[in-house]
Amino acid sequence: MAPAAPEPADAGVGVGIAPKRLVAQESVRTEPVGDPATVLAGTRFLITGGGAIAAYLAELLGEYGASGQLGVLDSQQAGEGFDGVLVLDGLTNLDEPLLPDVFPLLQRALATGPRWLLAAGARDAAGAADGMPGLFRTIAREYPQLTARFVEVDPAAAADVLARQLLNEVLTSSEAPVVYLRGDDRYVADLVPVELGALAAGGAGPAGDGVAEAAAIGLEPDSVIVLIGGARGITPWFARTLASASRCRIELVGRTPLPQGPEDPALAAAGDKQALVAALARQGLRNPAEIDRTAQRILAAREVNATIAELTELGGEVRYHTLDVRDTAATRHLLGRIHAEHGRLDGLVYAAGIIEDKLIAEKDPASFTRVFDTKVDGARGLLTALDELPAKPRFVVFFGSIAAAYGNRGQSDYAAANDALDTIGTRYAARTGVRTVTVHWGPWAPGAGHGGMVTAELSREYARRGIGLIDPEEGALALLRELAWADAAVTSVVYTASGW
Incomplete structure (x- = not known):
């Protein structure tokens, strides 16, 4: 028998395919409700927020031999070993969003191993519960033994009715993390x-x-499209498709600063990170963290320059602007200047964001806030800036993540942030009439010049788990088709090459 051929270096790295389009459809779901006297006897609950609803709920718990202790959102009590923690602040404290500030309380509660963790909120104009469904989808994945659920209720219902409904959710053994x-x-x-x-x-x-x-x-060629976070990652594929299909003007916006002059020839000869790290060490850098940061910065700038060159070759007019989207004043100034120069702004794609993955038990609350605020505050500031322009854009696209739609271990902050984009975009569409869609992407396959959302190592892990990767060209065309042919009433879709 002839010896087996050696396995290629990239074996196991997923090859991209065309994504499938998924849309959320609601249906009535009745689940068995446990006997309260049997389930609740001797249990202790902490209830935060909720006003009269919390008072009624505590009374109901008491009727069945349980205790309901009223607390506050930032209470240290969450770590005292309650059987259940019920966060009802999303029903009464509507002036401020729950996230990211509620995360430390949830983290403390989860560390004690409770049987129940529920939160309630209402879909309202203030957006107090933005991101909570995505967070609870991830909590359910990281703590499968726990009844973890976000409950969206009708805020017009009577307090005693809502209390009874929430008690029923405590008693319902359902796997649904959001109802x-x-x-x-x-x-x-x-x-x-x-x-x-x-x-x-x-x-x-x-x-x-x-x-x-x-x-x-x-x-058309005179159209102006702004892509924020659009010079690196998966977004350049959509920019390339736009440039090829319409020859429109493209304004790329990103955090990566571009070097003022040509790259050092000794570094330019280093074609990948490993070679770049070695070249930087030869130049005298000794601190490994500093070497890594410098290499990452150089590689990022190369990717931006490659994107600009690629779009220019396709016949598009392209410019790049360095901006931290969390700076609302700078965002407002940039969009105003672009509109003033061209007399129009036809479309905006928002793909900014950072990833700092950790399981909830290991997550630094400051990191959760950083990931959440980068994406969510940036989006809110962006829409405020659009409101100040003389004319509305034709469309706004938010790049979300499949983590928001299904939850994903290690991505509580990222899932919550992208889920918040969903409701922010839906409210913007209802308020302005602008075609707005949040696209929750599954993982993309790496492509030439752009690494996509996953490394080769992660691609192999996805292949092992049977998770398909989106072909970059097919993904970009899918978004263009979504904007062209989809029902404008649909403000949220999932595009994925496989299940999750």
Whole structure:
């Protein structure tokens, strides 16, 4: 028998495929409710917020042999070993969002091993509960033995009715981490495949070059598209598709500063990070952390420059602006200047964000806040800046994550932040009439010049778990088709190459 051929170096690295489109569809879901006297006898609950609802709930718990102790959102009591913690601040404290400030309380409560962790909120104009569903989807994945659930309720319901409904959720052994209570019905949302329809699948849409889609969106060479976080990662693929299909003007915005002059020839010869680290060491750098930061900065600048060159070759007019999107004043100034120079701003793609993955038990609350605020405060400031422009854009796209839709171990902050984008975008669409969609992407396959969302090592791990990767060109075309042919009433979709 001939010896087996050696395995290629990239064996196991997933090859990208066209993504599937999933949309959340709600349905009535009735689950068995346990006997309260049996389930609750002798248990202790901490209840924060909720006002009259909390008082009624504590009374109900007492009727069945349990105790309900009222507390406050920042209470250290959460770490005292309660059987259940019920966070109702999203029903009464509407002036400030729950996240990221509620995370330390939830973390302290989870560390004691409770049986129940529930939070309640309402879909309201203030957005007090933004991001909570995504967070609880991740809590449910990291603590599968726990009843972890976010309950969206009708704020117009009477306090005693809401208290009874929330008690029923405590007694319901359901795997759903997010439920919606409307009237007497209990809803759960499932992600189901939904095609774009005949126009996208045949006739005008199937050419594969994006030209028909760009025309349907209303893009032309004079159109102006701003992509924030758009010069690195997966976003350049969409920028490239836009440039190829419409030759429109593209304004890239990112945190990466570009060098003022040509790169040092000794460093320019280093083609990858390993070679770059060695070259920096030869130049006298000794601190490993400093070497790593410098190498990352150089590689990031190279990727930005490569994106600019690539878009220019495709015939697009492209500029790059360095900006920290958390600086609302700077964002407002930049968008105002772009609109003043061109007399228009046709579309905006928001893909900014950072990742600092850790399990909840190991998560520094400051890190949670940093990840959450970078994406969420940036988005809020961005929409405020758009409100100040003389005219509305044709569309706004938020790049979310499949972690928000399903939850993902180690990404509580990222899941919460991207879930918050969803509701922020939905409110913006309702308020302005602007076509707004949050696209929760599954992982993309690495592509030439752009690493996508995953490294080769992570690609191999996804392959081991049977998780498919999105082909970058197919992913970019999928977004263009979404904007061209989808129902504008759909403000949230998932695009993924496989299940999660």
